[in-house]
Amino acid sequence: MEASTRQEAPIRYLLSGNEAVALGCREAGVRLGAGYPGTPSTEILETLARLVPEMYVQWSPNEKVGLEVAAGAALTGARAISTQKHVGLNVAADPLMTLSYMGVEAGLVVVTADDPELHSSQNEQDNRHYARFAKIPMLEPSCSQEAKDYVAAGMEISERFDTPVLLRMTTRISHSKGIVEAGELRSVAVKGFRKDARKYVMVPANARARHAFVEERLDRLRAFAEETELNRVEWGDRRVGVVAAGVGYVQARELLPEASYYKLGLGWPLPLEGIRRFAAEVERLIVIEELDPFIEEQLLAEGIACEGKSLTGLLGELTPGRLGKGLAAAGLIDTAPAPAGAAATVLPRPPVLCPGCPHRSLFWGVKPKKGNVFGDIGCYTLAALPPLQTIDTCLDMGASIGTAIGSSKVATDGKPIFAAIGDSTFLHSGMTGLLDAVYNDADITVLILDNRVTAMTGGQEHPATGKTLMGKAARQVDLPTLVKALGVDHVQVVANHDQPAVRAAVEAAVAHAGPSVVIARAPCALMPVKIREIPYRVDPERCVGCRTCLRTGCPALSLTGGLTAKGLRQVVIDEDACTGCSLCFQVCPHEAIRLTSEEVPV
Amino acid sequence: MSARTTNVLLVGVGGQGVLLASDILSQVAMEAGHDAKKSEVHGMAQRGGVVSSHVRFGERVWSPIIPEGGADVLLAFEQAEALRAMHLVAPGGSAVVNTQRIIPPIAAGKDWDYPENPLAEVRARIPATVAVSAREECRALGNEKMVSVLLLGALSASLDFDEDLWRKVIRARVPRGTEDLNWRAFQRGRELASA
Ligand SMILES: Cc1ncc(C[n+]2csc(CCOP(=O)(O)OP(=O)(O)O)c2C)c(N)n1
Numbered sequence: 186m187e188a189s190t191r192q193e194a195p196i197r198y199l200l201s202g203n204e205a206v207a208l209g210c211r212e213a214g215v216r217l218g219a220g221y222p223g224t225p226s227t228e229i230l231e232t233l234a235r236l237v238p239e240m241y242v243q244w245s246p247n248e249k250v251g252l253e254v255a256a257g258a259a260l261t262g263a264r265a266i267s268t269q270k271h272v273g274l275n276v277a278a279d280p281l282m283t284l285s286y287m288g289v290e291a292g293l294v295v296v297t298a299d300d301p302e303l304h305s306s307q308n309e310q311d312n313r314h315y316a317r318f319a320k321i322p323m324l325e326p327s328c329s330q331e332a333k334d335y336v337a338a339g340m341e342i343s344e345r346f347d348t349p350v351l352l353r354m355t356t357r358i359s360h361s362k363g364i365v366e367a368g369e370l371r372s373v374a375v376k377g378f379r380k381d382a383r384k385y386v387m388v389p390a391n392a393r394a395r396h397a398f399v400e401e402r403l404d405r406l407r408a409f410a411e412e413t414e415l416n417r418v419e420w421g422d423r424r425v426g427v428v429a430a431g432v433g434y435v436q437a438r439e440l441l442p443e444a445s446y447y448k449l450g451l452g453w454p455l456p457l458e459g460i461r462r463f464a465a466e467v468e469r470l471i472v473i474e475e476l477d478p479f480i481e482e483q484l485l486a487e488g489i490a491c492e493g494k495s496l497t498g499l500l501g502e503l504t505p506g507r508l509g510k511g512l513a514a515a516g517l518i519d520t521a522p523a524p525a526g527a528a529a530t531v532l533p534r535p536p537v538l539c540p541g542c543p544h545r546s547l548f549w550g551v552k553p554k555k556g557n558v559f560g561d562i563g564c565y566t567l568a569a570l571p572p573l574q575t576i577d578t579c580l581d582m583g584a585s586i587g588t589a590i591g592s593s594k595v596a597t598d599g600k601p602i603f604a605a606i607g608d609s610t611f612l613h614s615g616m617t618g619l620l621d622a623v624y625n626d627a628d629i630t631v632l633i634l635d636n637r638v639t640a641m642t643g644g645q646e647h648p649a650t651g652k653t654l655m656g657k658a659a660r661q662v663d664l665p666t667l668v669k670a671l672g673v674d675h676v677q678v679v680a681n682h683d684q685p686a687v688r689a690a691v692e693a694a695v696a697h698a699g700p701s702v703v704i705a706r707a708p709c710a711l712m713p714v715k716i717r718e719i720p721y722r723v724d725p726e727r728c729v730g731c732r733t734c735l736r737t738g739c740p741a742l743s744l745t746g747g748l749t750a751k752g753l754r755q756v757v758i759d760e761d762a763c764t765g766c767s768l769c770f771q772v773c774p775h776e777a778i779r780l781t782s783e784e785v786p787v
Numbered sequence: 788m789s790a791r792t793t794n795v796l797l798v799g800v801g802g803q804g805v806l807l808a809s810d811i812l813s814q815v816a817m818e819a820g821h822d823a824k825k826s827e828v829h830g831m832a833q834r835g836g837v838v839s840s841h842v843r844f845g846e847r848v849w850s851p852i853i854p855e856g857g858a859d860v861l862l863a864f865e866q867a868e869a870l871r872a873m874h875l876v877a878p879g880g881s882a883v884v885n886t887q888r889i890i891p892p893i894a895a896g897k898d899w900d901y902p903e904n905p906l907a908e909v910r911a912r913i914p915a916t917v918a919v920s921a922r923e924e925c926r927a928l929g930n931e932k933m934v935s936v937l938l939l940g941a942l943s944a945s946l947d948f949d950e951d952l953w954r955k956v957i958r959a960r961v962p963r964g965t966e967d968l969n970w971r972a973f974q975r976g977r978e979l980a981s982a
Pocket of ligand 1: 273276307639
């Protein structure tokens, strides 16, 4: 390269942590990415699909398959990445635990995007434990620049130590933008698959030997942790020494700018000797970490005195306010930085099903059956909130069917038992549940909400949408055929917005003894295209203010009209928001809702 | 360049364009030579829920989150959201408030009412508040989809960035063919806040 070009300033981008991981993949010569969508991890593969056409990326039906696909590439000597949200790694935990034994042929980085504060998750589990559990190294970026750099670092560690590497993101790292300096592109050749039964066939005799390898590898990783530049000491005021990784580090730097730091980039295994020496040099050792006392307990077990969870608590994100309070209570800062005034009491704005959402119409038709509805995870989980309140549980992806089966085997109240599950979720982990319902003849009705998209996470493709992540046409799985092949005899397909049809289908399904399936088919109102049919409006001559339409919970309706003769407030439809789904029109007992294209006498 | 970090808090309701505005603002800050970070939460919030985005810039920015009570400027896309966020503004801070009201379905129930006059309450706490009817202003310019850019124009009056820089970043971020119209929206916003 010419000297003049070498002196040019590097290109700088403002990137989210997820976009930075994608750039890191590009620079590190990663060949394949696979995963299943899940906030806050989704944009990694989406960005790769959009901006790195030389890489092969795909959505898998679930995280287990996604990790296996990535592992297959790594075993074939190509660098690979697997992405998922924290609970996704539970689904992929089975391959993960034994991949630790197998090791890799080329680098394999497994991204877990945790969600402290449960911004969009069903739990707040701390996936750092997986690193220790699987005995694999873990990197924890604290900003977008590190998110990019740690991909290449992870690939190198993976190849050097023959191990998958965990890259642990959190919502604040994944979804915050920061400045990233681009690096050089590396091209890494694909080595090809190499047969090595003792390493790659994990039958007991081979796996026993590999377990010994894992323990020996861990010793080498511990030594590596002591020397790697991924961890560093930053000396400041020695009265306070902070040990922190990831977002904990930047939050601490904000509030304790003067302190000394042991900054961890390699979050596991810990450089215990380095931290012991650091501890000896400072008066007070503070561990600042979100969620569990992962670092703190390891230090205490080593006899390194420290404070941690007594300051930061176990719950949620370490926001400046929360951390500031803890630090102030411990006498480490004077007061919380800029004490906020009291918040005004303002009406809450809980998330709602969109105007025209087909889920609303389906649940409106299910509600009168007064059944127990075992729910699942997706946009439709919002039907658990008022005013619909038609979903009674939400556990994990695919759980609706299993829990409905279990309930059906013991329930004595005679209520109909439903499982409500989205199409993406059904293909993720509902099929085996339905097979169970058939095999064990469970008297349940499974409602498959077929909106042809993975809506909750922003509209990703899945095996029934007919398109791949890279935009290619794909064979579309036919849900009725699939369900029948699993052995369900009573299968109906119904259009969500057609209330009489929905009610009739639900009625027939409930009457059927044994497992029945209703496939409720109508496209998502928002994705991939925003649906906009002729909107409706309220005829003020006829609206009596009975509020029946409001009980659908459609956000396009509001109680902001004039008063009726009896002094009741009338409903108004926001014509810009109305998609013309017709549910309010169908439910209005007074024929007061009309298409805007119709003449309404004024 | 001052060592002090400037904190801009943007709030609104899902679908209003809060994230486009914070993207443009943070890009402008970076191109002006600052360290810059921005943070927001995606996901459930986008189903008609509250959206807030934190933009921070200065010599060195550590946390991506603005400390509670540390916002220098509040840009609210919706009146009730301005009210919800106003306690996060630092004493002496300022606000730009879009007068739009988005009434959530929950207001139809017995428990909650949409506040009577949020703007007045915000003004009482933050005297340096500019109210902008962004939707109406954009409609007058011929395209309602420029609310974010018009509000950024109003915000720009209280920040120290070159107009040319704003112009460059906005042109690169808005749909092709609407660059000139968007720039007019920005200038209209700036004019309204400077008046
Ligand atoms: C194991 C796991 N992986 C991913 C997620 C994130 N996630 C929540 S719901 C959902 C899918 C929703 O799609 P679908 O079932 O089609 O329902 P929709 O949102 O379209 O109504 C995903 C991917 C999760 N909660 N758990």
